[in-house]
Amino acid sequence: MTHYIGSGPYCYANSLAMVVGESAPPPAVIEVLTGSPFGFELLGGTLPLFDPYGWDPDHGLDAAITLLGARCARTAGGTAEVAEERLRAAAARGPVLVGPVDMGLLLHQPGTPTTDGGDHFVAVLEVDGGTVVFHDPHGHPFTTLPVADFLVAWEAKAVGYTDAPYVMRAGFVQERQVSAEDALRASLPAAERWLAGRHDRPVPAGTLGGAAGVEALADLAEAGLDARMRGFLAHFAIRVGARRLSDAAHCLDSLGLSAAASVAAGQARLVGSLQHPVVTGDDRVAADGLRRLAATYERLRTALASHLG
Numbered sequence: 001m002t003h004y005i006g007s008g009p010y011c012y013a014n015s016l017a018m019v020v021g022e023s024a025p026p027p028a029v030i031e032v033l034t035g036s037p038f039g040f041e042l043l044g045g046t047l048p049l050f051d052p053y054g055w056d057p058d059h060g061l062d063a064a065i066t067l068l069g070a071r072c073a074r075t076a077g078g079t080a081e082v083a084e085e086r087l088r089a090a091a092a093r094g095p096v097l098v099g100p101v102d103m104g105l106l107l108h109q110p111g112t113p114t115t116d117g118g119d120h121f122v123a124v125l126e127v128d129g130g131t132v133v134f135h136d137p138h139g140h141p142f143t144t145l146p147v148a149d150f151l152v153a154w155e156a157k158a159v160g161y162t163d164a165p166y167v168m169r170a171g172f173v174q175e176r177q178v179s180a181e182d183a184l185r186a187s188l189p190a191a192e193r194w195l196a197g198r199h200d201r202p203v204p205a206g207t208l209g210g211a212a213g214v215e216a217l218a219d220l221a222e223a224g225l226d227a228r229m230r231g232f233l234a235h236f237a238i239r240v241g242a243r244r245l246s247d248a249a250h251c252l253d254s255l256g257l258s259a260a261a262s263v264a265a266g267q268a269r270l271v272g273s274l275q276h277p278v279v280t281g282d283d284r285v286a287a288d289g290l291r292r293l294a295a296t297y298e299r300l301r302t303a304l305a306s307h308l309g
Contacts, residue, residue, distance in 0.1 A: 001265045003250045007139075008243045009236055012057045012099065012121040014137035016064065019095045019123050020172055025068070025180040028247040033067045033187050034060030037248035037264065038194040039297060042213035045206035048233060050241025050271060052194035053209025054201025056161040057100065057119065061169070067187055069178035072097075073171045076164040080151045083166035088127045090170035096124040097169040098134070098154060100162050105153035106136065108143045117158025118236070124168075160204070184251050188304060195301035211294040218290035221283045233278045242272035260303035267296050 039052025099121030
């Protein structure tokens with residue numbers, strides 16, 4: 001399979017790679033280490049996400065950082081004034097991974113402000129007087145915002161999974177040297193657990209995971225997707241879902257796990273093939289594709305379990 005290389009919404013993986021620097025593996029590897037490719041959830045019964053039941057980027061970042069043999073200081077909460085002081089101090093010592101932030105309130109991006117409440121992550125480089133300078137992995141290197149505007153986005157009021165505002169990670173230290181291959185191998189038991197269905201993580205009422213979630217989304221598609229769900233699938237969920245699975249297939253193949261890699265590659269093709277029917281309104285074709293996808297998550301779990309012995 002030709003490995004996909006190109007743009008896509010990999011904000012936290014790209015931001016972590018930027019903050020860690022030259023020792024970081026490629027963002028594709030970081031994304032797989034977060035566990036994101038290994039499942040599906042229909043959050044609250046209405047928001048389709050090609051990531052595991054109970055997973056979120058904040059939890060995934062912690063997993064990836066640990067697997068890479070690193071540690072950092074994660075801080076959150078407090079007032080806007082306290083958060084600003086914390087960010088200024090940390091950025092004076094090195095780049096800072098900031099997020100989630102509310103993407104719709106990042107006013108350097110065309111079309112903002114919006115009320116979508118999409119989560120996003122950025123790499124802050126410095127706070128210079130009244131200006132925050134940062135790399136926004138959504139295509140904006142060395143962009144700037146007034147501190148007051150940055151703080152509004154950083155409060156992340158509309159981001160559902162964060163337990164506190166003003167989350168940031170700084171002071172990254174490499175405690176032990178870990179190769180990308182070793183980190184990926186160490187991540188496989190967690191990947192299998194995500195696919196099996198973890199229930200130790202909070203989710204909104206009505207959330208469905210795995211095959212049940214995909215089947216429920218297929219039913220919604222067959223009845224006709226509403227504008228909000230169609231837009232979310234077309235602009236974000238399908239794009240990131242197909243890329244995650246493509247990267248998972250590539251990583252699994254690099255480990256010699258050909259059976260698991262083949263399943264993940266097939267999933268990537270199925271998810272990617274949803275883009276055209278969702279955009280053009282051919283919801284019956286989308287529903288058919290989703291039903292073919294539903295059974296593959298257990299096949300991937302079985303393939304991983306066989307490799308784990």
